[in-house]
Amino acid sequence: MKFLDKFALTNKLREKIKKAIEKRVELRVQARLAQHHLKKEEFTPQELDIIYQDERLKLYDELKSKGLIALLAALGLSLF
Numbered sequence: 001m002k003f004l005d006k007f008a009l010t011n012k013l014r015e016k017i018k019k020a021i022e023k024r025v026e027l028r029v030q031a032r033l034a035q036h037h038l039k040k041e042e043f044t045p046q047e048l049d050i051i052y053q054d055e056r057l058k059l060y061d062e063l064k065s066k067g068l069i070a071l072l073a074a075l076g077l078s079l080f
Contacts, residue, residue, distance in 0.1 A: 021059065028055040 029051055
């Protein structure tokens with residue numbers, strides 16, 4: 001996970017973050033499949049891997065943008 005490598009974290013904390021992210025990704029994939037009335041069994045492992053990667057990238061993008069907004073708020077700045 002290149003995203004987490006940018007931060008100076010202990011291995012224990014890094015593993016906790018990875019588990020939390022993977023749990024969130026799993027929930028997002030389940031929600032995505034439920035919206036389309038699909039089941040995991042209908043997909044090949046390669047197709048599921050693509051879905052998981054897509055959701056993981058979306059989650060990282062959201063975390064990055066929210067982190068930037070939180071930083072700006074802490075500095076008293078606004079985007080609007």
